[in-house]
Amino acid sequence: MITAVELVDHALVERWAERHGIDAARRLAEAEDLADAVAAEITPDNTTDTYGKSWRVWQRFCAAASLPEAEGSRGALVAFVAWMLREGQQNGQGYAPSSASTHLAAAVVGLRERGVAVSGDDQAEARAALEGLAVKLLQAGERRGRGQAVGADVDGLRAIARACPDTLTGERDKALVLTGFRYASRSQDPAGLLTGDVTLHPRGLLVDILTGKTKHSVRTAKIPYDDDPEICPVRAWTAYRTRLVTEHGARWADPATPAFVSIDRWGHITGGMVPDSVTRAVKRISTRAGVPIAWTGHSLRIGLVSVARRAGRDSIAIADQGGWARHSRSMLGYMQREDGWDDNAAAGLT
Incomplete structure (x- = not known):
């Protein structure tokens, strides 16, 4: 049975043949097939x-x-x-x-x-x-949907760092949250990282993040050392990777291996983390630390905007670090939620 799409394609090829000849029409049809394959691939x-x-x-x-x-x-x-x-x-x-x-x-x-x-x-x-x-x-008074996720904050990061157990899973959890917060990660970002995407620099880490959500498909985030060793993402990353290689072999130092591995309850590595497992991990990690409202996979992304804004960081610098388009509406929305009291047109008028 010929589908509607195939009928359209057939009519298009006939028009090409009339204009350019059969050979050219065939090559144009092959180019269309290639374009479809590329679109599906990307x-x-x-x-x-x-x-x-x-x-x-x-x-x-x-x-x-x-x-x-x-x-x-x-x-x-x-x-x-x-x-x-x-x-x-x-x-x-x-x-x-x-x-x-x-x-x-x-x-x-x-x-x-x-x-x-x-x-x-x-x-x-x-x-x-x-x-x-x-x-x-x-x-009618109906409020549907979960609403915006709660943003991560520095107090929560400290609580998480202290609550992570002295195990490989604990080291991974700490590195996952502390690094993800610094580059405003979505759940798919750490799940897509390979070991070779994270490199040490004298001033911190360089993280090459692949994302298909915007036209900026690859960006390099710079994560500096933190003055507080307890929540330093660079130290957390180094400790996690060192322990992973020590306990499970040098093959995990291969640049082509997952940066963040999945670990079962018995301590066995089952592969790389996927977006859903990152989301579940962030919720579990924050709950274990006693964070008042459990974080979601988007909390780290919202959190960087909120904390950086309160610290006086420029919106363009925040956008570049988190991979937003400059003056992104979603990023500005996160800022407005935080600035609603301190940066309020109705405040301090008398």
């Missing part, structure tokens, strides 16, 4: 996962509403939004507006990938419906 795994999950949400909606999957009309998209907020989750509960927004955007991508025409106006109307319905939820 798309981050987490983006691919999101598209897959959102497409399954779209399929559940279509089944529930008895609508065809391969149709992205204005009415279908608006109905999709309303269904998600009303009952879209597997447990019959409605999604938070932020999750519904993600699923809407990804479902539109999925439709277009399958050759379904979705106009910008129809998508915009669905998004306007989503925003309007989200306001209605707020007016």
Whole structure:
């Protein structure tokens, strides 16, 4: 059976053949195949996962509403939004507006990938419906979603450093949190690091961070020694790596091995950490230390902004260290949350 995408491709090749000849049309078709392969190769795994999950949400909606999957009309998209907020989750509960927004955007991508025409106006109307319905939820007193993660702070770092046991796992936990805080890590950042991505420098560490989230796909963060040895990320990293090689062999010094390894309850190394295991580790580590509100995988990223801002660091320096675009809206949002009292237009007027 020929799909809609294949029909479109066939018609395109026929037009090329008419304009440029059969040989040129064949080479252009091969170039299109290469472009598709490159796009698939460079798309981050987490983006691919999101598209897959959102497409399954779209399929559940279509089944529930008895609508065809391969149709992205204005009415279908608006109905999709309303269904998600009303009952879209597997447990019959409605999604938070932020999750519904993600699923809407990804479902539109999925439709277009399958050759379904979705106009910008129809998508915009669905998004306007989503925003309007989200306001209605707020007016009705509904607060959905987890809200913004709590930011890491220096007191929490000290508590974590003291609570880490004298084991390889404890050394890894300490290095994971102390280094991650200094370069405002997301969960996927330390999970993607290799040993060769972290190098010692006379003034600290150089960390080459690979991320597919922005156009700046690789950045090098400079992590200096801390004046307080207890929470110094450079000393924590060195201690962890030294112990790893001492206890498990020189092969873990190979630049191609994971920088942060997964360790089971019996002390066996099971491979490299993945984003989910980093998130779970940060929560477990902070809970063990008695941090009042458990940290999440995003707490280290928020924390650097908050602490650096209070210390008077320039916003551009913070953006460069954390890999944000300068004047990033999300980064400025973290700052505004911290500055709301000290840097307040209504303060000190009398």
